[in-house]
Amino acid sequence: MRHRAAITRQLRSAKAHIKSLLLYHGIKIPAEHDNPNWTKAFINWLKEVKWCSITGKLCLESKLRVYEFIHTEYLQLANELRAHCRKHxxxxxxxxxxxxxxxxxxxxxxxxxxxxxxxxxxx
Incomplete structure (x- = not known):
């Protein structure tokens, strides 16, 4: 449970980094996507953002890879915890x-x- 809490903090941090990058470059998140729960539609929107510079795009792509890795780990841990409890x-x-x-x-x-x-x- 402690490890999952740490992963949750890392996930929040990855989201904050992505949002701050957008803010720094003056990119506004559409109202339908501006909430704490990130949908697949929002992730797709992030991947399609038009950038003025290649460095901004590369930075976002890197941050999205980190986010997706942590998000996958977050989901995997939750599934393993539930499976353990169902079994034991x-x-x-x-x-x-x-x-x-x-x-x-x-x-x-x-x-x-x-x-x-x-x-x-x-x-």
């Missing part, structure tokens, strides 16, 4: 997921913090 803590994991508002990742995050694995399921 199945009853408690699904019991937590049955609570409205608690999904797979949050259930996986709660399990080690509860400190009472195996006690959640009432007999």
């Amino acid at each position: 803590h199945k009853k408690d994991y699904y019991l937590l997921k049955s609570i409205p508002g608690i999904g797979g990742y949050l259930a996986a995050a709660l399990l080690p913090n509860l400190g009472i694995l195996g006690v959640l399921v009432t007999r």
Whole structure:
């Protein structure tokens, strides 16, 4: 969980670097893309931005490669955490997921913090 939190911080940092590069070059993000959740459409828009200089384009391409790598790692870690919980803590994991508002990742995050694995399921 700590490693995923570190990856999450790196992902936020990569996004901030890309946004600051755009701001530095005076490129405005369209309103439909200006939110914390980056869609595939936004990534495609970033890849199609017209640049006045080749250096700006090369810099953005590099930053996008870093972002995509970190994003892939972020998704992979979440999948591995959920799979581990489904395999080793199945009853408690699904019991937590049955609570409205608690999904797979949050259930996986709660399990080690509860400190009472195996006690959640009432007999």
